[in-house]
Amino acid sequence: MLKPDTEALRAPLNAFLDQHLATVENAHLQAAMRYSVDAGGKRLRPLLLLATVATFGGEVEAAMPAAAALELVHTYSLIHDDLPEMDNDDLRRGQPTAHKKFDVATAVLAGDALQSEAFTLLGQLTAQPQVQVALLQTLAAAIGGNGMVGGQVMDMDSQGQTISLADLKQLQRLKTGALLEAAVVMGGQLANVDAATFGALRAFAAHFGLAFQIQDDINDLTKTAAQLGKTPNKDVAEHKATFPALLGLAGSREALQQEVAAAAASLATLNQPAPQLSAFLTYFETR
Amino acid sequence: MLKPDTEALRAPLNAFLDQHLATVENAHLQAAMRYSVDAGGKRLRPLLLLATVATFGGEVEAAMPAAAALELVHTYSLIHDDLPEMDNDDLRRGQPTAHKKFDVATAVLAGDALQSEAFTLLGQLTAQPQVQVALLQTLAAAIGGNGMVGGQVMDMDSQGQTISLADLKQLQRLKTGALLEAAVVMGGQLANVDAATFGALRAFAAHFGLAFQIQDDINDLTKTAAQLGKTPNKDVAEHKATFPALLGLAGSREALQQEVAAAAASLATLNQPAPQLSAFLTYFETR
Numbered sequence: 068m069l070k071p072d073t074e075a076l077r078a079p080l081n082a083f084l085d086q087h088l089a090t091v092e093n094a095h096l097q098a099a100m101r102y103s104v105d106a107g108g109k110r111l112r113p114l115l116l117l118a119t120v121a122t123f124g125g126e127v128e129a130a131m132p133a134a135a136a137l138e139l140v141h142t143y144s145l146i147h148d149d150l151p152e153m154d155n156d157d158l159r160r161g162q163p164t165a166h167k168k169f170d171v172a173t174a175v176l177a178g179d180a181l182q183s184e185a186f187t188l189l190g191q192l193t194a195q196p197q198v199q200v201a202l203l204q205t206l207a208a209a210i211g212g213n214g215m216v217g218g219q220v221m222d223m224d225s226q227g228q229t230i231s232l233a234d235l236k237q238l239q240r241l242k243t244g245a246l247l248e249a250a251v252v253m254g255g256q257l258a259n260v261d262a263a264t265f266g267a268l269r270a271f272a273a274h275f276g277l278a279f280q281i282q283d284d285i286n287d288l289t290k291t292a293a294q295l296g297k298t299p300n301k302d303v304a305e306h307k308a309t310f311p312a313l314l315g316l317a318g319s320r321e322a323l324q325q326e327v328a329a330a331a332a333s334l335a336t337l338n339q340p341a342p343q344l345s346a347f348l349t350y351f352e353t354r
Numbered sequence: 355m356l357k358p359d360t361e362a363l364r365a366p367l368n369a370f371l372d373q374h375l376a377t378v379e380n381a382h383l384q385a386a387m388r389y390s391v392d393a394g395g396k397r398l399r400p401l402l403l404l405a406t407v408a409t410f411g412g413e414v415e416a417a418m419p420a421a422a423a424l425e426l427v428h429t430y431s432l433i434h435d436d437l438p439e440m441d442n443d444d445l446r447r448g449q450p451t452a453h454k455k456f457d458v459a460t461a462v463l464a465g466d467a468l469q470s471e472a473f474t475l476l477g478q479l480t481a482q483p484q485v486q487v488a489l490l491q492t493l494a495a496a497i498g499g500n501g502m503v504g505g506q507v508m509d510m511d512s513q514g515q516t517i518s519l520a521d522l523k524q525l526q527r528l529k530t531g532a533l534l535e536a537a538v539v540m541g542g543q544l545a546n547v548d549a550a551t552f553g554a555l556r557a558f559a560a561h562f563g564l565a566f567q568i569q570d571d572i573n574d575l576t577k578t579a580a581q582l583g584k585t586p587n588k589d590v591a592e593h594k595a596t597f598p599a600l601l602g603l604a605g606s607r608e609a610l611q612q613e614v615a616a617a618a619a620s621l622a623t624l625n626q627p628a629p630q631l632s633a634f635l636t637y638f639e640t641r
Contacts, residue, residue: 091499096507100499147466152458171439172510175462176503179434182466183498186473190491196483203490204477211470212378212387216463220383223459 119254218242244276406541496536505529531563
């Protein structure tokens with residue numbers, strides 16, 4: 068049994084990801100997939116899943132394939148988002164983006180394979196088959212046409228447009244929020260939690276996801292390339308709909324604080340303490 | 355219960371695909387996904403799955419989501435293959451390719467969403483959970499890094515190279531064969547066939563898949579754009595490894611005939627007649 072401290076799970080998670088990517092036989096493809104997975108991501112989504120499993124007494128080690136699946140999906144989405152015809156980013160986490168390091172065709176295919184491999188990992192879980200099916204349903208719904216990709220299309224279509232705060236929240240709920248919500252829901256499914264707990268977890272994830280996006284928008288305006296590991300001020304340059312554009316910087320900081328407080332309040336409705344989930348709220352700079 | 359004639363399953367399959375795509379809420383994304391799914395494909399993979407289910411007495415109607423999943427995966431792979439930085443095709447099935455009709459970003463995202471929706475459909479089956487998990491394992495393995503995408507990378511890397519017949523067969527086994535094999539294996543899983551039957555089905559699919567690719571290579575050399583619905587002579591122009599390049603046209607026709615005969619022989623080892631599967635062999639022009 069792994070230690071229940073979330074940070075302690077980072078090393079076994081990375082080892083698991085490494086082990087899975089090593090199974091890709093084509094050297095060119097494996098190198099491209101590895102390049103982006105190993106580029107120093109925070110592992111937020113898988114650690115959120117594992118923290119949820121640990122909080123509710125599930126088997127953390129057995130949950131590793133599901134956690135890794137989330138990181139593969141997240142990485143695929145970043146690779147495709149960075150493509151020249153999409154966000155056209157040359158820099159990600161301080162390194163050349165996949166299509167710069169390799170080429171566009173390799174980047175498209177590495178992203179495609181990472182999505183498939185995420186589902187391969189769900190098929191490798193040792194959970195009950197009905198739990199595996201529930202996880203499949205949650206992940207696929209979170210990332211498909213009415214989830215992450217739908218949000219990405221909304222984001223693309225909103226460039227240069229003025230959209231309402233409600234539309235911006237809906238866009239971010241899909242583009243970023245859906246996979247974060249899937250992380251805690253899948254953690255709950257693996258730990259076999261009750262309906263009330265799912266409700267609290269979904270509420271937590273919804274507020275966490277919004278806070279996450281508001282923080283990201285604020286960072287884009289206020290941080291340097293070195294701090295961000297990517298090109299700053301891109302949102303303004305590309306006329307993207309952002310929280311600071313609609314609420315101003317001070318208004319965005321206030322909204323961030325509100326979402327973090329609401330996320331904490333959601334955790335407080337659980338019928339047990341959840342320090343490992345609360346710990347994720349320290350990510351935000353609410354002052 | 356649907357009629358066991360495979361051709362009769364085309365209309366309900368198309369209706370099912372239509373119904374599923376209608377659930378995509380974003381109009382722009384739905385239109386792009388629909389455009390390529392509705393572009394007049396032969397529905398070879400889903401019909402192969404349904405024919406297998408019917409042959410072994412499975413529930414054909416209940417198998418529809420799995421069949422549709424195969425068509426969504428196939429469509430996603432075509433959209434991404436046609437991209438400018440990949441095969442750079444402007445024409446597919448006689449119509450502008452997705453990135454020509456829409457744009458590259460939309461085409462990438464429509465392909466991404468189609469892959470996710472395929473897994474959503476597997477999650478919607480009413481089969482036993484352990485059957486659903488088996489289908490998930492089969493599909494994900496067939497299309498990931500050691501399946502379809504792996505084959506696509508090999509294909510890309512082989513351009514301008516001289517590769518052996520063994521390497522070309524391995525490339526095609528992954529790029530095209532893996533999903534065709536998944537179609538009959540998933541059909542067998544849904545109909546709960548025994549191990550010997552899986553063996554015969556896999557052998558049939560392996561020969562069918564090779565025959566399919568040899569026919570495709572021959573067509574590229576011998577048919578007009580109007581007959582193909584896509585640009586002919588692309589393989590030669592792009593210095594692609596093909597069967598005619600290695601075996602000549604006459605040699606390729608002979609190899610095609612051998613693979614079709616071997617596929618028929620594989621079906622003959624089944625402990626029951628399989629006229630619906632044999633019917634797929636009439637696709638090939640073996641004279």
